[in-house]
Amino acid sequence: MPSDIAAAPLLVRAPSRRLRRAAPVLARVGWTLVSVGLFAAIWEACWATGIADARLLPPPHVFLGNILAQARYFNTAQSWQVGIAGANVPSPPMAVMITIAASTARVFAGLLLATLAAMIVGVAIRYFLWVERLVLPSITLLAPVSPIAWLPVAIFLFGIGNRPAIFMVFIALVFTMTLSATSQIDNVNRNYINVARTMGASKRQIYARVIIPAILPGLLVVLRLNLFSAWMVVLVAEATGVGYGLGQVIMLARNTFNPSLVFFTITLIGLLGFGCDLLLRTVQHRVLYWVPQTTGVLRGL
Amino acid sequence: MASEAAITCRAVGKVWAAGTDRAHEALGPLDLDVAPGEFVVLLGPSGCGKSTLLYLIAGLEAVTSGRILAFGAAVAGPSPDRSLIFQETSLFPWLSVWQNVGFGLSIRGVAAAERRAAARVALQRVGLAEAMDKRPDELSGGMRQRVAVARALTMRPKVLLMDEPFAALDVQTRAKMQDFLLDVWRDSGASVLFVTHHIDEAVALADRVVVFTSRPGRVKAVLPVALPRPRDPFSAASEALRRELTMLLSDEVDRAFAEQEALV
Numbered sequence: 001m002p003s004d005i006a007a008a009p010l011l012v013r014a015p016s017r018r019l020r021r022a023a024p025v026l027a028r029v030g031w032t033l034v035s036v037g038l039f040a041a042i043w044e045a046c047w048a049t050g051i052a053d054a055r056l057l058p059p060p061h062v063f064l065g066n067i068l069a070q071a072r073y074f075n076t077a078q079s080w081q082v083g084i085a086g087a088n089v090p091s092p093p094m095a096v097m098i099t100i101a102a103s104t105a106r107v108f109a110g111l112l113l114a115t116l117a118a119m120i121v122g123v124a125i126r127y128f129l130w131v132e133r134l135v136l137p138s139i140t141l142l143a144p145v146s147p148i149a150w151l152p153v154a155i156f157l158f159g160i161g162n163r164p165a166i167f168m169v170f171i172a173l174v175f176t177m178t179l180s181a182t183s184q185i186d187n188v189n190r191n192y193i194n195v196a197r198t199m200g201a202s203k204r205q206i207y208a209r210v211i212i213p214a215i216l217p218g219l220l221v222v223l224r225l226n227l228f229s230a231w232m233v234v235l236v237a238e239a240t241g242v243g244y245g246l247g248q249v250i251m252l253a254r255n256t257f258n259p260s261l262v263f264f265t266i267t268l269i270g271l272l273g274f275g276c277d278l279l280l281r282t283v284q285h286r287v288l289y290w291v292p293q294t295t296g297v298l299r300g301l
Numbered sequence: 302m303a304s305e306a307a308i309t310c311r312a313v314g315k316v317w318a319a320g321t322d323r324a325h326e327a328l329g330p331l332d333l334d335v336a337p338g339e340f341v342v343l344l345g346p347s348g349c350g351k352s353t354l355l356y357l358i359a360g361l362e363a364v365t366s367g368r369i370l371a372f373g374a375a376v377a378g379p380s381p382d383r384s385l386i387f388q389e390t391s392l393f394p395w396l397s398v399w400q401n402v403g404f405g406l407s408i409r410g411v412a413a414a415e416r417r418a419a420a421r422v423a424l425q426r427v428g429l430a431e432a433m434d435k436r437p438d439e440l441s442g443g444m445r446q447r448v449a450v451a452r453a454l455t456m457r458p459k460v461l462l463m464d465e466p467f468a469a470l471d472v473q474t475r476a477k478m479q480d481f482l483l484d485v486w487r488d489s490g491a492s493v494l495f496v497t498h499h500i501d502e503a504v505a506l507a508d509r510v511v512v513f514t515s516r517p518g519r520v521k522a523v524l525p526v527a528l529p530r531p532r533d534p535f536s537a538a539s540e541a542l543r544r545e546l547t548m549l550l551s552d553e554v555d556r557a558f559a560e561q562e563a564l565v
Contacts, residue, residue, distance in 0.1 A: 191391035194361050197379040199405035199456060209407070213395045290394040290436060 056259055063260040063267075068092065070264050073252055074099045075244065096268075103238065103246045104272060106162060107230045110169020115223055117174050122181025127207060136182075139175050147172035147233045151240060165245065168237035169230045180222045184215040217284075217291045224280045231273050305373045307460055307492040308335040308358055312367035314517075315353050319365055326517040327353045330367060333511060333520065337459070340486060340493045342503040344546065345513025345521075346554045351496045354518065355462045358494065359385040371460065381405060384453035388465040390445045392437040398448055399424065399433040405456045423451040426485060443474040450485060461486070463495045467502070479505050483530065500546045504539050505532055512549045515557035522549050 040060045046052035047059035054062060063070070071092035090098060121139075124131045150171045154164035188211055196206045238247025246265055253261035284291070314329030328350035335341050343351040356362040358369055360379040369376040371383060392401045400407075402423050403416030411419070417433075424430045427447040437445055446466055453461060463482075467475045479502065486493050497503060503510045504526070512522040524545065528538055 189391075191387045191389065192393060194359075194379075194385065194387070195391045195393075195452075196404075196408070197361060198359055198381070198383065198385050199408050200379070200381045201408045205408055209404075210393070213393070216395075288395075290438065 058260045058263060060263075063263040066260060067264065070258075070261050071096050073256075073258070073261055074249060099244055099246060099249065100268060100272065102162075102244060103234055104276075106165045106234050106237075106245070107169060107227075107276070109162075110166045110234070111173065111223070111227065111230050113166070114170045114173040114177055114226075115219070117170075118177035118181050119219065122178045122185065123207065123212070125178070125182050126185045126211075127203070139178050143175035143179055145175075148236060151236065154237065155240070165234055165237040168233050172229060172233040173226045177222060177226060181215065181219060184218040184222075185211055187218075188214045217288045220280070220284050220288060224277060224284070227276055227280060228273060231269060231276075235269070306334040306370075307337045307339070307372060308333070308494070309370040309373075310334070310354070310358070310367065311369075313354070313357065313364050313369055314366040315350065315357060315362070316365045328357075328518045331519055335460070335492050335494060337492055338490050340483075340495070340506060340508045342507035342510045343494065343496045343513060344500065344503045344510050344550065345498065345518060346515050346550065346557050347498055348557070349513045349515050349553070350518030351513050352464050355385060355464050355494060355496055358460070359383050359462050361385070381456040382458055383460045383462060384456055384458035385462045385464065386446070386449050386453055386466045388468050390437065390442070390449070392445055392448055392452075394437055396437075397433070398429070398435050398437065398440070401437065401448060402452045402455055404452060419455055420451070423455045424448070426454060426488065427451045427481065441474075443470050443478055446470070446478065447481065450482070454485065454489060457489075459491055461489075461491050461493045463493065465496055465498070468497070468499075475502070476505075480531075482506070500543055500550065501534065503546060504542050505534060510542075510546065512546065513553070515553045515560070521553065 043052065043057075044059045044061065047054055047057070047062075052059065074092060074095040121131075121135065125136055126132070147168060150168060154167045154171075158164040158167055192210050192214055193206060196210045201209065234245070235247035235250065238245030239251040240247075246269055249265050250262060253259070253265065310331055310333040312330040312332065314331070315327045316324055317327050318324050331354070333341075333354075343354065345351045353362070357364050358371070358376065360376045360383065371380070376383075392398075393404065396404065399417055399420040402420035403411070406416045406419055421430055421433060424433055427450055429444060429447055429451065432440060432444065432448075437448070440448065449466070450461075467478050470478060482493075483506065495502075495506060507526050510524045510526060511520055512524070513519065514521045524542070526542060528536070528542070532539060
């Protein structure tokens with residue numbers, strides 16, 4: 001601690017308790033800003049020296065500088081619907097918010113459904129041998145299929161709108177998450193199960209009281225990893241016409257040759273993904289209080 | 302039968318991966334009797350199958366040959382009468398200390414208030430009543446093993462099976478834990494089957510030491526220990542017993558090494 005240094009105490013007053021607690025958080029936020037800032041600075045430097053053409057790779061100050069102009073393209077009015085008049089269209093900033101909310105809701109709906117299904121099917125596979133025999137081969141067969149391949153299926157089944165986008169997120173994640181749930185079950189510490197057995201627990205009690213709590217931490221990690229996949233897939237689904245969404249905006253930007261809009265939308269997606277990850281991390285620390293926090297072992301090397 | 306044995310093993314054998322080309326004999330044939338309230342230490346080189354025997358007696362694994370009886374009844378599966386305490390910590394990290402101790406009762410559907418009261422009594426017996434509301438990861442290794450013992454005690458087992466429970470502890474803590482275990486054993490009146498590869502531990506604890514051969518594990522020698530408790534580890538009698546056990550064991554360790562070298 002710096003305040004322990006003999007020469008310092010007169011100069012450095014002991015920081016208040018609140019400040020000391022906030023310090024690590026501030027440091028983390030600071031480093032995040034430095035990291036992003038460095039990336040932006042390199043980009044700006046490329047622009048300033050003429051390496052990057054502003055018409056193709058507009059630097060941050062350009063594509064963030066005309067946010068309001070770009071927001072006009074976030075059109076949430078569904079123009080194919082009859083009776084939508086110009087006056088009923090939300091203002092551009094509002095439209096940005098609605099677009100963000102729509103994409104985020106699709107991500108979370110798909111993620112939630114996929115997680116529930118994966119947990120139920122994963123547990124059932126290990127609980128009932130006949131489920132394993134009937135279901136596991138098909139799941140293993142379908143798991144490596146690229147989400148893109150499901151896109152026509154989504155449109156055949158659900159047409160356009162929210163449902164195909166949610167279906168895409170769901171189908172992209174559910175098979176791998178199910179496989180990962182079964183492997184989490186296989187890796188539950190044998191001692192935990194044996195303790196429950198010696199105390200006379202039934203199979204159902206062992207699953208409910210031991211196996212499910214034991215696999216929760218691993219499942220949440222899987223969920224966090226798949227959150228990014230969910231964001232990737234929802235963009236693909238939206239890009240192919242499910243109404244409005246961030247993917248639709250990117251497609252529009254491509255079709256109208258508007259790189260500023262592309263990078264603005266990419267920035268939004270990045271911030272959203274970052275925010276969602278932060279949210280899940282917080283949930284992880286709150287709900288799974290028994291899981292040891294990752295320590296700085298690697299940093300000591 | 303009035304004075305039946307707590308545990309009876311007759312010609313017990315265990316073959317792992319039986320019927321495959323990886324099959325190997327872990328144990329037996331082996332005969333062993335444990336009297337009610339007796340403290341028996343199973344001593345043998347690592348990998349000799351003594352832990353396997355505990356799992357068989359606990360009913361967590363099935364015998365390949367022979368039979369095991371607990372108080373005259375054949376062992377068909379796990380039972381709360383036979384509690385197993387593991388080498389590494391086996392406390393559930395998502396439950397608090399008292400919830401861990403009351404876990405067996407919750408399986409039986411006992412209400413929370415009653416469980417908490419029972420857990421308090423059990424934790425008092427292991428000297429950890431004040432740690433009731435802590436989480437397992439807040440405790441030291443020795444404390445965790447005491448909680449594991451408390452958890453076993455709430456089931457009022459007739460036989461305590463202990464699989465090198467103190468192996469991961471430092472020497473001073475282990476000596477404390479041995480004294481503590483003897484107190485618990487005396488209070489509970491249960492039989493204890495205690496697996497270790499430490500000769501000192503056998504000398505400190507046992508009514509009877511059963512020395513195992515190296516794999517497949519068989520009974521090589523049975524040494525009754527008539528030393529009064531509390532035992533002086535440096536007395537001439539302790540020293541003599543230690544020497545005898547060391548010689549019995551070193552033959553087996555030599556044999557195990559020779560076998561391993563022959564394999565390489």
